[in-house]
Amino acid sequence: MGYQKQALNRDRILGPTAPRKRFLSNTSSESQSSNRKDVVSELHPLTNQSDNIRLLDYELQVKRRFDEIVPLLKRISALQHHNDFIPQAQQLAKSVLGFELPQYILEKAWVRPLDMRALFAWCVFQAHQYSSNQFFNSDPLHGSEKTQPANDFQTFLSQCGFHLLDVTPCSDGRLAHSIAYVLRIPFSTVRRRSHAGALFDVENTVNRWIKTEHSRYRHGNPNSPNDDTRYLKVVVYHFSSLSPSHQGCAAHGSDDSKAAEAGYQRLLDFRESIEKSFCCGASVDLLLIGLDTDTDAIRVHVPDSNSHIDLKKWVSAMEIYEGTRNLTYKDSIEFIEQKIDEKSPGKTQKGIVAFITKIIVNNISQIDYVRQAHNGAYPDAGHSERFIGVGIGFKEVHLRNLTYFSHLDTVEEGSPDLDVGIKIFKGLNVSRDLPIPVVIRFDYSGKVPGAKARAIADCKRVNNAISIRYKELVNDGLLHTCLTVRDRDKKGSAEIVGSSLDPAIKEEH
């Protein structure tokens, strides 16, 4: 239990450099410490504590890598006029961060003040790259393809009547852990596309649906088109139970009913597009979930068999948490199923009931995760992302407030999402005179010749579009980019193919 105790140390996850806006404002530190005991002593019987320990360990490890950067750079800044500055700086960096700093930046310290912005961005990119490599090499979330958890979940999905699970959370960093933490779903079994306000692109999703159907027809993958299963499209909007009018979804004016309504409308548009464009009863199933970013508790709008949803009714995982604390496993499941039935506007398919039951049970572990590690509510109630992820990919990013996602093919189409991210980081970083670190990623299919070169060209195109759209930030060294590509057909990690920090400007000739 020593390990677990360590995990419960709030100071550890809240390194002094984690960018954050506010702590819980409505809880005094006294009441926090008195609450903590109660909270910690009683785990919910459905909570998977070993998973919680593993997940917390991973979260702490990765975030520490980012949060050690500023204090280390402060120390290095103080050294810059010392005689043996460079070796001292490199030794410090190596011992604290695990890697050396770029020599060509350090070497300029004698002629002008050390470019701390460049060093900061460089360290963030290194920390990301390190975490990315670790993720693909050691599968810390136990969710990669063909593992037992992934196979089990895929089987479960099939039993529920779904052949593909496609989730769009809001691109807000406070939802970046939706899949692996909040819902506890093996990441390889889900298609995740984050968008501001959870407003996914309908045409794009129709194309994904077509590809899935084609694969069923041609390859029988994930199953035969004759199997009576559906494509399940899920939207995860968010709200804040503690500060509803300030810490909700900015894209919907912190109004959770608007966020839910807009998400539901987008789901309906998607379904109608499928139904009107294809014959033979083509359709999809829809699910709308709300996430309380303070507690990670979800609420699920139960759909009837026609995917009709009552926006004002939902099953609350927090209420279920309370209502099942003293029940056996079997009674808990019955309790959940009964709640689902009560909140449904009509008859609900057995499969969707089983799916909702599963994610609510999973979410109970996450509620305890937040209770244990953060006394029931996150201290970083607002944004405190470490970098912006732009492009297509980022299979390895599953931590809350680590990354603001901007899933896009082009800045031209994705700029509404990206603008929100830049605005957030102006508050988080630029206000502290630190640059916005942007990791650009394009996944490609390695078995297709030329695909890697095209992915690299995509990175460069997006990098160029960013440097035009956010020209002033880039010119002031307040926005740096790291260009990465990854072969989605392999288990390997991403590859860095360029950066705004490269010493010589590499122009194509």
Add this chain to the structure above:
Amino acid sequence: MGYQKQALNRDRILGPTAPRKRFLSNTSSESQSSNRKDVVSELHPLTNQSDNIRLLDYELQVKRRFDEIVPLLKRISALQHHNDFIPQAQQLAKSVLGFELPQYILEKAWVRPLDMRALFAWCVFQAHQYSSNQFFNSDPLHGSEKTQPANDFQTFLSQCGFHLLDVTPCSDGRLAHSIAYVLRIPFSTVRRRSHAGALFDVENTVNRWIKTEHSRYRHGNPNSPNDDTRYLKVVVYHFSSLSPSHQGCAAHGSDDSKAAEAGYQRLLDFRESIEKSFCCGASVDLLLIGLDTDTDAIRVHVPDSNSHIDLKKWVSAMEIYEGTRNLTYKDSIEFIEQKIDEKSPGKTQKGIVAFITKIIVNNISQIDYVRQAHNGAYPDAGHSERFIGVGIGFKEVHLRNLTYFSHLDTVEEGSPDLDVGIKIFKGLNVSRDLPIPVVIRFDYSGKVPGAKARAIADCKRVNNAISIRYKELVNDGLLHTCLTVRDRDKKGSAEIVGSSLDPAIKEEH
């Protein structure tokens, strides 16, 4: 024959305002007139003269609408300080162009010189809209869906073993008539996507292939996936027989062997992408065609049964034209088939032989078309497009040198193509102090709710990206845009949804 004689009047198609760079430089007018008689007197026995007459009539009609604009505006310019300027101008416009000019532009004439640039762009957009309406309303090319020619050609394609014909000509305006004129294929039976240098986007085309396959599996449309047919991807590169090193494809430095090689490589990349990404023998057939933009004669690189092509060998339609002048229909076909066999690097599929034979026979009519109307070679050997078409659609544009195509979803991705178009129009229009008219088009599926609104949003997004990328031109009134959308599920025409010429700036609120 009176009609035909009229058509042969060179001056008629070359209105004094048609933007053009040069006439034929290596043929004296004397030799032209002496040649003309021979050329005109002897039509090739395979030529479909009634089609030629109809097609020429259509070309003259449409181009006249564009080419009457400048002389009319010159007359109006001279009137601008007359007392009854506005009614006079409107009467003139109405009688010559068939429509009135925008009152709010004319009304400003007393306070500052008439905005001739705006009037020019406005007239071009009107001329396009008029032609577009005419095209969709009366099907002047006899190529729309479910007509006899379209059905017959679709049947022929099936018999050749193809279920979809997908052609990428260069976006150069001198290839804009490739489908309906040069190859004489009913436009509704082809997917056409023009790209600079004929370098189509591989991923995009793979997506089109997937959609086609899915439609075969789900709807049995255009045929069952069990039918042994293929997707035929064709690239049309171009060259100039009269001025090979100046009037060839700019994207390949006017080097036809480079143009052919790059086009072939892109075809191979596409095929490899399909073969490596999908199982069960998934593949496509490939065809490479060269077009002589002076004479419209094609040359076809005959593929063997494995789509292997010899870049240095081709069947020349011009040679076949000469070689079959005195043959019967049956002998001509045998002659063509024999030439195809001679030029093939191996065994060629019967279906592709039939397809090549068909387009060569069709092309013979086009060779005579150019001989009759232009004395064997176009006088506008270089660019003389009337407007740039940007976006997805333009099913109605099938005339040589009418439109420079920039098929794109985003300016960010399509800017290499679009930049070429802007450069061409700087020479054609800006050099004469006239603006570049850009018609933006997004086709949508009217049966999908929200699709029209998304198409309009796409138009606005692209319009905005153009106004950023070509800021100076836009600010100087030297680039104007007209935003149009069209329901691809209907036979109706396109709808104008905005323009840079709108009197009040319509901002979204």
